Amino acid sequence: MDRRTVLGGALLLPAAARAEARWDAIVDPRTGTLGKALERAAAAGGRPFRILVREGVLVEKLTIAVPNVTIVGSGPKTVLSFGTYAGLKHPDGNVWGTGRTGTLTVSAPGTTLRNLTIRNSFDYIGAQRDTAGNGAQAVALTIGREADRTWVDRCWLEGYQDTLYVQSRSLFTDCRIVGGVDFIFGGAAAWFERCEIVTRFVPGAAEFGFLTAPSTPLEQPFGLVFSRCRLGREPGVPARSTWLGRPWRAGGNMALTGQSVFLRCWLDAHIKREGWTWMGYKGPDGEQRRLTPQEARLFEYASRGPGAGPASSTRRMLGQADAAKFTRATVLGGWDGFSG
Template sequence: MSVDRRSVCSGLAALAALGPSRLEAAGGFDAMVRHRGGTHDSLAAALAAAPPGDRPWRILLGRGKWEEKLAVRRPNLVLVGEDRRTSVLSASAAAGQAKPGGGSWGTYGSATLTVEAPGFVARNLTIENGFDYVANLRDRRVEGAQAVALALGDAADRSVIESVDLLGHQDTFYLRAGRAAVRDCLIAGSIDFIFGGAAALFERCEIRSRLRPGETLQGYVAAPSTPRAQPIGFVFDHCRLTREPGLPDGSVWLGRPWRAGGNPALLGAAAWLDCWMDAHVAPEGWTWMGYKGPGGYPMRLEPGDARFFEYRSRGPGGGRHAARRQLGDAQAARFRRVLGDWRP
């Protein structure tokens, strides 16, 4: 079944602008999750009610904090918040913590919301991982402390994330595979908080680095693990790189190349196009990342060996440091076509 995604998204934008009472009258949703007066009292129940098939299933998430840890496995699932700031989907799981039924969470398994189907749309809400990362810096009870808010899995493709706040610390947004259009979002974190192998276009997003109290190194924004055969990975277009109060100048790297599992078929790719950067961005921009090579020997992938680029960066953290490779006009235009023939 063919789905016109542009008409779906524009229609949802018009519906969300109506306000809660008129939304119901408009009849634009298949399910409404509310503490009172909805069709369901949990998002899990609304997801379970979706019938098989490919037609879009539209869910309105009402105001409130919905403490649920969920996976989307149905194609063309559309999730719209009643209010961006107060419609909050939240869980608190981190890699290394015990999970129900035995064992412990891994990075991917820690996600508050995991998408394992194509055609997913999220709009006008907040998704957070509430794991207390700052407290863990003090007591180190959890090793690693990867805690994902949103994960787009291997079966995800043509995902649209629009006007969403994604909040976490380490590994906030895991774009594992597929294509994603991310627009007008706030993405907040500290360590590798936008990472994975997807082809993704981030447009007009605020990328906010969070304070790690007492730490000299404050973090890394992106950690792409792009397949070597994939020409373009993450593209940040007209985004703003901001910081929490107290975060020092020059203490955050634009990113580092993640070679997941030491796989030589992965070679990180990312580009920052027409972005404004505050002074917390390190002058050199990019840095290396370690991995285990054949036989388990420690190795490192240098940023110069990966595919990292910039184009017309502005602000106190922008500029033309020798280590930050620049694109020309034609090259930047090609990077903006990262999504190929998909026009969300």
């Protein structure tokens, strides 16, 4: 018997069918691919296109190239995974380089990602063990310069070095971001709210990396801003072993004075007392230089927990008036993610 019901001349669908009708495409990892769903989104020509992904693992390397795509998973066990790393040889004869390694790359505006895990599965620990770590940058999620108004909600982002590369205005809410070296980086104005930022354990490591590497342009008032986040660590990561970050002057561009700000965050004991450190770059004269925390825009306000440290020349604290300038609305230029 047809389970659909006709009432008053209208076709009524069961509740499950009505729920599925909300989606333009539904992906079951056992039988389909997210790549095929994104091809259908491209054919839609930019109209809002909603994709539901059921629980399972998708081994794909993908780009969202059309506007207004929403991808919703079924929770952390909905996994998109791939293992490209910077030093790997590309089919064009060059190496991939950091910017091309993303498991998922967003290169169009108005993208929403929700309830899924995005993972770069490159064997970073094995590469370190075998002293093959050069070119070990391996991005899970890249948000490109054209990807304005990207909202990432309740997602798990997993990698080791360079997990999240964010280059345009973005909002992250209730996410879990896991990595080790410079694992949240880029020049975007981005707001991270109630996120868990987790430092990974690497056997034999003397230090355990840097949470952020901002490359914010000087004329841009806001960079990577973390509000009410929790900075944690995997078992084995020792106390006072991890930097909040270091400023990245990408390509020696003197106009980049990276900004990272932590507002009302809880910090575990793995955070170093000094907070921030320098990052090297090659100046216009070809000489090797250092961009120091004092030259960059690296700040905290009302940090809590065992990793909260005293103010110093490298660990600068905002006053209440300056901290009040950092809100979701100001950082994101009036866009809040919920209004499209």
